[in-house]
Amino acid sequence: MSQAENHPLRAFSDGLLASTGFLLAMVGAESRRRWVRSLERWELRPSHFGALMILGQVESIGQQELGNLIGIDPRNLVPVLDLLETRGLARRGTDPADRRRHAVRVTARGRQLLGKLHRSGAVAEAELLHALDPKQQAALRDLLLKLVPTVSAKD
Numbered sequence: 001m002s003q004a005e006n007h008p009l010r011a012f013s014d015g016l017l018a019s020t021g022f023l024l025a026m027v028g029a030e031s032r033r034r035w036v037r038s039l040e041r042w043e044l045r046p047s048h049f050g051a052l053m054i055l056g057q058v059e060s061i062g063q064q065e066l067g068n069l070i071g072i073d074p075r076n077l078v079p080v081l082d083l084l085e086t087r088g089l090a091r092r093g094t095d096p097a098d099r100r101r102h103a104v105r106v107t108a109r110g111r112q113l114l115g116k117l118h119r120s121g122a123v124a125e126a127e128l129l130h131a132l133d134p135k136q137q138a139a140l141r142d143l144l145l146k147l148v149p150t151v152s153a154k155d
Contacts, residue, residue: 027128034124041120042113047072047080049117055090055106056114062095063102089113 016022032046039049050070054061061069067077081104084090089110095103106114129137 031128034128035121038120038124039117042117044117045080047076048084051077051080051084051104052089052106052110052114052117055104056111058105060095060103060105063092063104066104084110 036046039045047070050072051066054066054069063077063081064074067074072080081090081092085092087109088107090104091107092102092104095101129140132140
C-alpha cells in the first residue's frame with residue numbers, strides 16, 4: 001500500500017483530496033517548512049535565499065529591481081541586504097552605469113554559500129519528492145512553471 005493510500009485524509013477523497021488547490025497548499029506548506037528548516041543552518045530566511053539566488057546570476061542589479069524580482073518591498077529589502085552585507089555575502093555600491101542608482105552584487109564568499117544552499121535545497125527537494133520518479137518530478141516542475149505567471153502577475 002502506498003503512503004497516499006495510508007494517509008488519514010484518504011477517507012475524504014471526494015472532498016479535500018479532490019481539491020487541487022488544497023493539495024497544492026498542503027504540499028506547498030510542507031515544502032516551505034522543510035526549505036525554511038534547511039536555511040536555518042545558515043541563519044537565513046527565504047528572503048535572503050531569494051536575494052542571493054538572483055545575485056548569483058547577475059553581475060550587479062539595482063536594489064529596486066532585486067526587490068521586485070523576489071517580491072519584497074524596497075523598504076523591507078534594506079534589512080535583508082544589511083544582513084547579507086554584514087556577513088560579507090553581498091556588497092552594495094553605486095552603479096557604474098548610472099551613479100544615481102544603488103547596485104548590489106554577490107561576493108566570492110556569497111558565491112561559496114550559494115553552492116552550499118543549492119546542495120542543501122536539492123537534498124530537501126529530493127526528500128519531499130522521493131515518491132515520484134524522475135520523469136514525474138520533471139513533469140511536476142513543468143506544470144508548476146506554467147502556473148508561475150499566474151501567481152507573479154501584478155494586479
